[in-house]
Amino acid sequence: MKKTETIFDIRDIRVTFDTPDGEVEAVRGVNMHVNAGETVAVVGESGSGKSQIMMAAMGLLAANGRAEGSATYRGQELIGLPRDRLNRIRGARITMIFQEPMTSLDPLYTIGRQISEPLMVHGGLSASAARARALQLLELVHIPEPERRLKSYPHELSGGQRQRVMIAMALANNPDLLIADEPTTALDVTIQAEILGLLAELQRKLGMAILFITHDLAIVEAFADRVYVMQHGRVVEEGTTREIFTRPTKDYTRMLLAAEPEGRKPPVPESAPILLDANRVSVTFQAKGGLFSPGFELKAVREVTLSLRAGQTVGIVGESGSGKSTFGRALLQLLPCEGRVVYQGTPIHGLGRAAMRPYRRNLQMVFQDPYGSLSPRMTVGEIITEGLLVHEPQLSARERAQAATEALKEVGLDPAMRNRFPHEFSGGQRQRIAIARAVVLKPTVIVLDEPTSALDRSVQKQIIALLRRIQDAYDLSFIFISHDLAVVRALADYTIVMKAGQVVEEGATDEVFERPKSAYTRNLMEAAFNLKQVLSRQAEARA
Structure with missing residues (x-):
């Protein structure tokens, strides 16, 4: 398979939403493509239309939205494709990771069941084979204690672990193209690095292409081969990552690249009065046990001290x-907490x-x-x-x-x-x-x-x-x-x-x-x- 072979091709895509205030054109004639095995980033501010392009291609637009134009996967037109035929592609050959895994995972089902379902639907596996593959996938995305996590519910996992589960679900059927929509936005910097490293590793192992939708340019620079920059529903600039970051041609792209937080706050004088004073504050959560599991105690905060001046x-x-x-x-x-919290000389802890x-x-x-x-x-x-x-x-x-x-x-x-x-x-x-x-x-x-x-x-x-x-x-x-x-x-x-x-x-x-x-x-x-x-x-x- 040649890396220059185009597997996903978008031509003159337009997305319109019907609203009480009239029609809103979210995407206005966009062209882009993804080659086999490459990583392409789509960047732009909120409302630029970057996510709506992929939702249109995948048949996931809201009920008041409609798409025009062409989106093909290996020559197969996706726009207007009947749902049963579209379902043979999405979830199998093209998969998506959404921005907020907590809203994408069903809170009523275990992680194991949610990973197994697409394996049974798209892969034709039996329940036992699907469970074995689900365990293998959790190991692949480096989830600790994968056997136990198969039985866990989404709320029992951290944000980084939930995102790894979403990646495992997306990879379940060895997709050709993975669309990742802001998959690291709400994650800590170290977890972001782990997730991106994991995606890069899996890309090498599976040979899949990645379409990465994000507003985080640090991630784009570290991760992408090519970049499309979007503004107001249009692509305003495109090129290799090196070209975009070293020789941007559009003012909008230059603005995005320059939009890093800047400046420093000078320290307040030590004579400034202390408004809030916390001494050895601790917070403990008590988790009740179930029929077959004992309760436990979680020390979330351990004797933390802080003084805040005017x-x-x-x-x-x-x-x-x-x-x-x-x-x-x-x-x-x-x-509720242990320890002492004083506001302007008055103790308020325990009130x-x-x-x-x-x-x-x-x-x-x-x-x-x-x-x-x-x-x-x-x-x-x-x-x-x-x-x-x-x-x-x-x-x-x-x-x-x-x-x-x-x-x-x-x-x-x-x-x-x-x-x-x-x-x-x-x-x-x-x-x-x-x-x-x-x-x-x-x-x-x-x-x-x-x-x-x-x-x-x-x-x-x-x-x-x-x-x-x-x-x-x-x-x-x-x-x-x-x-x-x-x-x-x-x-x-x-x-x-x-x-x-x-x-x-x-x-x-x-x-x-x-x-x-x-x-x-x-x-x-x-x-x-x-x-x-x-x-x-x-x-x-x-x-």
Whole structure:
């Protein structure tokens, strides 16, 4: 099989959605191709249409969407192909890995059953043969304790393990083409490197082609042979990875390449007052046992200490499961904890819901998934002013509306949008709404839990600038929890590194990033900033 042989060919693809506001053209006459055995990346900001091309080709568009044009696999037209004939190709010869494995895996079925099903449907294997192959696939993607994981449910696996399961399912029938749609977006940097290394290894073993849809240009540079750059539903530039990264011809491509977080936050003076002081905070989860399994105790956070000064940003980094988000919630008493938490000289640890209410105004939180934390039944204006109903009940409806208007302006959104609902906004806009909801109360401390992890680099850059501006304007203090080290470096003046619930290193941000003391921190830094070298070493180790 020649590597120059085209196996997937898209010609003049157009995707249109019917909406209450009329037709929306998401893809506007795109051409691209994938050759046998190569890795092709499709990059662009959210809304550029990159995912919709593949959904159209695979017959997976939403009910209000329609596709025109041509998408062929080895000469077979896919657009308009009857479902029964399409099913012989997708899941067998062409497979997809989706962005969020938790929503792609059925929560009611074990991992073993979900991997076995396509083997029985497409491969004609018996139940026992399919189970044996499922075990082999889990071993292939380096899932620890694969025999036990066959019986596990999706919620019992970490994010990285769930993504490996999705890869195992995609590889079950030895596909010719693997389409990976943002498969590493929500993963920690070290897990990202492992997943990419695994895909590269499997590609070499199986000879398959990979079509990689992503907004992470570091991954593209380390992983892809060729690149298509998309904007507003069109391909604006294409070429080899080296050409795109060294000699981009379009301003848009140059903007994407330059959209890395930049700048540094100067440290606050040691004389700045301490607003939030946590001493030896621990969080323990008790898991109940079942009929045949004993219960167990999980120490998620182990005696972590933190001091946050006025105007300071403390970054907390670490892999998934390190306890960083749990610690952030414990600081605001959203989870029960042991240890001591003091806000402006007053102990708040152990306070119940009613006793904590007076402190909620000053201790706000912005969550990772703004879509999940914003009520779909409330308008943006109602969401932003909800806290004012509790903390400033004396305000009139007109005054609350004015506060919502000012908060929306503060985060760079048009106040006229306040009567819209969350689903009508992009990911970056929803994150701005979540920030506006916190800022409208004029707090002193905001805990930001992975607020930029699912956003494009260009949108991340905008959110970073926004956070810097409101911090300066209101003398806010931030606790910034993230696995994106580039963002933490740009925003935080003090950094804490966590692993397995404990602090392994902390100090001034520049000191931690430039002269890390622990091997764990060094591995995090290398995976974040030297991905190409990490993947190269992985390949050498496996060779």
